[in-house]
Amino acid sequence: MKTIVVVGGGITGLSTMHYLTRELQHKNIRLVLVEKEAQLGGKMATHEENGFIMELGADSIVARHKSVMPLIEELGLEDRVVYNGTGVSYIYTQNELHAIPFESMYGIPMNKEALQQSTLISEAGKRAALNDLTLPNEQFTKDSSIGEFLEYFFGEELVKKQIAPVLSGIYSGDLYSLTLASTIPYLIDYKNQYGSILKGYAANKDKFINLSHNKFLSFKNGLRELFERFEEVLTTVEFLKNTAVTKLETVNEKTIVHFDHHEAIEADHVVLATPHRMAQEALGDERLTPAFDAFKTSSIITVYLGYEVGNDVLPAEGTGFIVANSDAVNCDACTWTSAKWPNTSKDGKLLLRVFYKKTNPKFAELIKLTEEELAQLAMKDVATSLNIEEQPSTIKVSKWTQQMPVYNLEHAAAVKNLEQQMQSYYPTITLAGCSYYGVGIGLCIANGKEIATRIAAQLTTV
Numbered sequence: 001m002k003t004i005v006v007v008g009g010g011i012t013g014l015s016t017m018h019y020l021t022r023e024l025q026h027k028n029i030r031l032v033l034v035e036k037e038a039q040l041g042g043k044m045a046t047h048e049e050n051g052f053i054m055e056l057g058a059d060s061i062v063a064r065h066k067s068v069m070p071l072i073e074e075l076g077l078e079d080r081v082v083y084n085g086t087g088v089s090y091i092y093t094q095n096e097l098h099a100i101p102f103e104s105m106y107g108i109p110m111n112k113e114a115l116q117q118s119t120l121i122s123e124a125g126k127r128a129a130l131n132d133l134t135l136p137n138e139q140f141t142k143d144s145s146i147g148e149f150l151e152y153f154f155g156e157e158l159v160k161k162q163i164a165p166v167l168s169g170i171y172s173g174d175l176y177s178l179t180l181a182s183t184i185p186y187l188i189d190y191k192n193q194y195g196s197i198l199k200g201y202a203a204n205k206d207k208f209i210n211l212s213h214n215k216f217l218s219f220k221n222g223l224r225e226l227f228e229r230f231e232e233v234l235t236t237v238e239f240l241k242n243t244a245v246t247k248l249e250t251v252n253e254k255t256i257v258h259f260d261h262h263e264a265i266e267a268d269h270v271v272l273a274t275p276h277r278m279a280q281e282a283l284g285d286e287r288l289t290p291a292f293d294a295f296k297t298s299s300i301i302t303v304y305l306g307y308e309v310g311n312d313v314l315p316a317e318g319t320g321f322i323v324a325n326s327d328a329v330n331c332d333a334c335t336w337t338s339a340k341w342p343n344t345s346k347d348g349k350l351l352l353r354v355f356y357k358k359t360n361p362k363f364a365e366l367i368k369l370t371e372e373e374l375a376q377l378a379m380k381d382v383a384t385s386l387n388i389e390e391q392p393s394t395i396k397v398s399k400w401t402q403q404m405p406v407y408n409l410e411h412a413a414a415v416k417n418l419e420q421q422m423q424s425y426y427p428t429i430t431l432a433g434c435s436y437y438g439v440g441i442g443l444c445i446a447n448g449k450e451i452a453t454r455i456a457a458q459l460t461t462v
Helices: 011-023 068-074 112-117 123-133 146-154 156-171 186-194 197-203 224-233 276-283 286-293 371-386 411-425 441-461
Strands: 002-007 029-035 046-049 052-055 081-083 088-093 096-099 216-219 237-241 245-251 254-259 265-267 269-272 296-310 318-323 333-335 349-357 394-406 429-431
Touching (some): 002 254, 002 441, 011 068, 011 441, 068 441, 088 156, 112 123, 186 197, 216 224, 269 441, 276 429, 296 371, 333 371, 411 429, 429 441
Parallel strands (some): 029 237, 088 318
Antiparallel strands (some): 046 052, 081 216, 088 096, 296 349, 318 333, 333 349
């Protein structure tokens, strides 16, 4: 009997296993999924307390990615899906909240009307942004810096004041060190095809109707429902939870997987759906050290604050703010969770999530703070920005240290180099997940499906 071991019980590992079971049904193949924690989910972790549902990592899934709904339907979770509430996103700057115009995507105006509506940009900045309508693209490719690309066509003011705060927050990195390919690759397609980013958005307007509503999805009891259903339906899979891989040993074209709390397993194929540092440690191969070291990561701290007041203390129809150029607060962003996701507050009370990111100039000091100190800081930031002075009844602090992949300009080359070395040294071990192939949940699902299809084809043709 052949054996496949998937290491990592996050979204990539479980998607890989889900599609392996479909591809290999009726085949006599042993499937084992290993997770070092007691719960499945990885960086998608749901915590419930005092009637609040809090996502400690990712809080939702981009609904329109082509891999998402097919998986949800295959798992029979359609009736459990909830979508984000429609609302206004703000940028907090100079001690004021400025609404990001509704017809914007990632802070990028999708038409001239949205550009004119911005209260963040001067008239001169708006005129500069209209250069996009006439400036041709003669130098940029998908491997170019998205910051340089956007600034060239839209001007510095629009990028620095409105676009960069949004995009840098989403991708946990400096806009000028991130590529178009790893962020919003269709922008250059729009520029090349239509001669203008604005015209490209206009021509594809149907794709972006109801820009906020139904853009993201979760489940009635949080993202944990996805992982609970995976475990329910994967009845032919052996789950080894609370189990860590200690070493991978290659013997006669087989991989011996050693564990801390389980006997070793001889595998015909191993999928390492873990952060790249964990994969590096499991392989323990110094030849791969330079290749693994080329990957960069970031950190983030989040603080949930649950209050015994309602959402009506917030600006009407708002869903949160991003901070730009403000010394008044220490945070980088604040999501008004109970307004954006009503299902997260069963009694209709206010739930906020405050973010502190590695790009924050104060982060080196922030990461050293205790949970109590971080909670006090978050309460102060909320009081300053939203005038909410009440004491929260529920507090949940999470630190994700060096666990957020950063796709810099060298990322694609780093992936290609590591793939080549893995194929040479470990042809039956596959690397998977957001460290390499995309940080979005939809991309992780697609990555798992592609790997499952490839492994199944290899095994069934041997």
